[in-house]
Ligand SMILES: [Zn+2]
């Protein structure tokens with residue numbers, strides 16, 4: 682599980698999101714219904730980043746807030762701000778540094 686920090690210097694959009702899996706040791710099998718993997722999406726209605734657990738049976742690529750269809754971010758890191766579409770700063774926060 683990684684924490685990512687997004688910051689746009691143009692419109693000052695700022696967001697911290699947790700992406701990936703909770704537990705690195707968990708493996709995905711049909712028996713494991715608790716598997717979580719948070720993927721990054723863009724809500725076009727709110728113009729912001731949201732995350733969705735793609736292994737959740739109830740998750741259907743729709744925004745939990747407004748029900749609009751989410752656009753998946755396929756790059757490993759987004760390059761553009763969802764609000765103003767200029768280049769965005771993306772930083773991965775090292776959790777071991779934060780804790781230790
Ligand atoms: Zn922006």
Ligand SMILES: [Zn+2]
Pocket residue numbers: 724725726727744745746747748749
């Ligand atoms: Zn939304």
